[in-house]
Amino acid sequence: MSALGHYLEEEGIPTVAISLIRAQTENTKPPRALWVPFELGRPLGPPSDPAFQKRVILAALRLLERERGPVIIEDFPDDDPRERPDPSWRAPLAKVDSSDGSTTALAAELDSEIARLESAYQRAVAERGRTIVGLSGLSIGKAGRYIADWLRGQTLPSPSAEMSAPLTLRFAVDDLKACYIEVALAGSGRPSSKQIGDWLWNDTALGAAIFALRKEHLTSEDERLKAIAGLFLVPGVRVPPID
């Protein structure tokens, strides 16, 4: 972001950057930046809190009126209140206990879990009026079956001429993660991202399936598949230490 600020300002357009990683902003030295102490992915802070978001955006935009610079790097003083867990939130599905731990059993559990979750997902979309599911171009059911077939060891072609099979796998995983998160966000609870992540990665068949796919393809001879398994399925913070 800071480099973009540099380029745009050189072209005559005043800029102010929100900064999530202060060390990087200090290195790049943009004209103006507001560092915020929020988690990655949340530059404006808490969702569904317009007043807080407005304080952030105004703190940034007001730097445009400063007479002295460059470089300005200021700190936003307040933490994101939504990083705190909501004790009233309940996970949408109970914890899955894999029957025998095999990938075949896991594939069946995933099929079953998605069948149970699909109507809750449709309700969540209707309630919110939006979804970010859609990168793979597959429906939730088809994305689930595509991942389950990978788990069963089937060599699958891409259903789309525009995407390789490994890329489709990655986007299908992205879509299902997004679907589960939207179900977790439905209702009155206001979970933190950690609460949602703990449920998705520790308690669902989808989480177990993604871990299994990662493990299976980390040693693939297909370099693209190997890269996707290593970098684009499981967030670094959730990767088991033995990996």
Place this chain on the structure above:
Amino acid sequence: MARLTDLPPAAAKRYAELECPQFKTTPWVKGAPLAERRVAIVSSAGLVVRGEKPFRGRDADYRVIPSETRPEQLMFSHISINLDRSGFQEDWNVVFPLDRLRELAAEGVIGSVAATHYSFMGATDPVQMEGYARVIASRLKGDGVDAVLLSPV
């Protein structure tokens, strides 16, 4: 949470040591009071209007986000899985604060909201984005924009 001390040690080291472009100049453009400015958002979240091509790999180009875009049309195709998406899923303003800008314009705090906003994919080496950034600068000027909020992810 985005304090480096709050991140897993390996991630904190990677972010702290990430090679950043070094510039010989320090550009600085002054402007009118905020109440007279026309403001655009430039995001690095890999945002894409549904139906447009998602970002892949480390694409250096940009996507256009018209101001009339509705929340249900905006997708998130950033390559990194190490950042939260649930905030954006609950409320797009967490990443793309267009509603907040509209409110500030209605309140007279800013002059107006740009007709067009832009997104890059922030995991790309920013040096590769330079040409595209300069194209965007020209488009922003054509729209009368004189303030850009750079929103990372």
